Amino acid sequence: MAVDPSAVVVAVATALGGLVQGADLPAQVKDQATQAIHSFQATSPAANQQVDSVIGMLPQQMQSPARQVVQDAANAVQSAVDPYLPPPPPPAPAPTPVETPPPPPVAAPPVARTATEGRDIADVPFVGDLSRTVSSLDAAFPGANLAPIGSIAVFVPWFNKAGALCDGIKAPIIAALYNAENGFRYGPTAPVSRDGARGPGQFMPGTWAKYGKDADGDGKADILGVADPVMASGHLLCDMYAQIDEWKKQGVVKGDTLDLTLAGYNAGVEAVRRAGGMPNGAPDYEHQTKPYVKRIRESEPVFAAILAPLSGTDGSVGGRVVEAALRYLGLPYVWGGGNINGPSNGGFDCSGLTSYAVYSATGDTLALPRTSETQWNIGTEIPMSEARPGDLLFGNWQSGGPGHVAIYIGNGQMVHAPQTGDVVKVSKVFDGMKVRRIL
Incomplete structure (x- = not known):
């Protein structure tokens, strides 16, 4: 070919x-x-x-x-x-006949299946290209416009450290800002903006001269590195946050302090003061600064979900369940796919993913039943307000029980394999879901 x-x-x-x-x-x-x-x-x-x-x-x-x-x-x-190159996944076998044949892959209500097959939101056989492996995280985190997970991981320890400098600026915000700035690109090939801003934090020379320090002890303040720009961004953001908070107390500016701080990072803090709040009017403010702030705030929960497992969470079994599931972000949904050993036929369905994640996280000691209905019988139901990472979330309730199961990440987010034509992804917790603690 x-x-x-x-x-x-x-x-x-x-x-x-x-x-x-x-x-x-x-x-x-x-x-x-x-x-x-x-x-x-x-x-x-x-x-x-x-x-x-x-x-x-x-x-x-x-x-x-x-x-x-x-x-x-x-x-x-x-x-x-x-x-x-990695070996391609094996070709998909023909769907196994079931007691009640599934409908064709069009909008259709769920159908009953046998206990060995799993049961998800869309109970139809997977049709599509099973040769596809993990896709970009854009599908796994819809609307987030993410860089590859490997590019993010090297920054995580420094995001956590910078996110602890002050109360107003947290690690997920800094991560979302770096994603918006240049997609975590660093080193000699990191792009330079049209205005001359450099490195993953996109620092102008004057700002770097003030905030650029040797954070990792390698003997130099490297604007193109990882540690030094992240810590510089943390200190700059904290300083701006405190300044804007003081201006708000004086009645000089109005608006959400964090939003205005992010606007200051993009347009300069004096632009916030001159506008008395969010910079507006000029084309750059309307078409760059405002969308920049909106994008960062909207992706903040996504980065909170990413940073938790990459940071090792608290070392709990629940954290390991989340981490195991996130390894397969972007893998296709496959009806009846996956088990305690990992994906099968090119992917996972919802209960296949939870089966694998729990078995992997518990050192191969806890094997869940294979379907969402039977998994609901394991553990203890708890209020949603008490949910913690690794708990199972159940939804799509029908006469036979839940038709969908997901894994709670935290911050109102879950990782799951939704339905045919979709991929393993992070989403907001659906309305009406119930929580079961199995660990």
């Missing part, structure tokens, strides 16, 4: 990433190598365009042979990296 140049770039990056992560290397060396691979992979969208442009400059009679040469080279590279 023909392989285009951009696909080769992605394949090479994937292969290199696997080799780096599997090698016995110091953490710092791995981080540097991973950053280089991310930068290389970022060139893939332009690869085809660049090749086409060059070929287009050749005489007409040479263009067809040139394209063949490029294709042959692409195929050769693909063959070379194939041994290092």
Whole structure:
């Protein structure tokens, strides 16, 4: 099969990433190598365009042979990296006949199934491309526009440290801000804004001169690093928060203090003072600053959910249940998919995901029944107000019991495998759900 140049770039990056992560290397060396691979992979969208442009400059009679040469080279590279790529999932078997055949994959009410199959919001067989592996986190965290989870993880300890500097600024807000600023890109290849702002915190030279410090003890204040910009952002945000809070007490500005602080990070704190609140009127304020603040505040709960398991939570079994489920963010929903050993047929259904997460988190000692109805019989029902990470949430109530089960993360969020055509994702807890503590 023909392989285009951009696909080769992605394949090479994937292969290199696997080799780096599997090698016995110091953490710092791995981080540097991973950053280089991310930068290389970022060139893939332009690869085809660049090749086409060059070929287009050749005489007409040479263009067809040139394209063949490029294709042959692409195929050769693909063959070379194939041994290092992750194996594709096995092909999906035909759906097992059941007592009551499921309806076709269109809007339809749930149907009864046998106890070995699982029962979710949409009880229909999975149809689609089962060769797809974990997708981007945009599907797993709808509307959040997230960077890859691996890019976020290296920042987490520093987000937590910076988020403890003052009461008004917490780690999820700083994480959401860094996602909005430049998607957690750091190092020499981190983009520079049109105004000259640099690094993952997008600091202007004057602001960095004041706040840039050596936070990680490596002997330099690195605007392109991780620790130094995050801690600088934490101190800057805390200073602005305190200043805006004081202005509010004086009647100089009005509005939500955190919203105005984020606006100050984007437009400058003096812009907040001049406007007497949220900067407005100018095109940059209307089309950049206001959407920037809105995006950060809306994604704050998402980053609270991400940071909890990446931070190791409190070491509880419930925290490990959440972490186990989050490993499969973006994996397709598959009707009857998954069990205590992990995904099957390319994915999970809702009770397959909970079965796996609980079994994995408990050291292979607690195997839940396979369906949402039977899982409801395990443990003790508790009020929603007392829910903690790792508790099971049940919904889509019918005559036979709950038709859906999810895992509570905290902050009103849950991780679950919703329905056919969707993926394992984080969502707000549905209305009418009930909580069961099984651990």
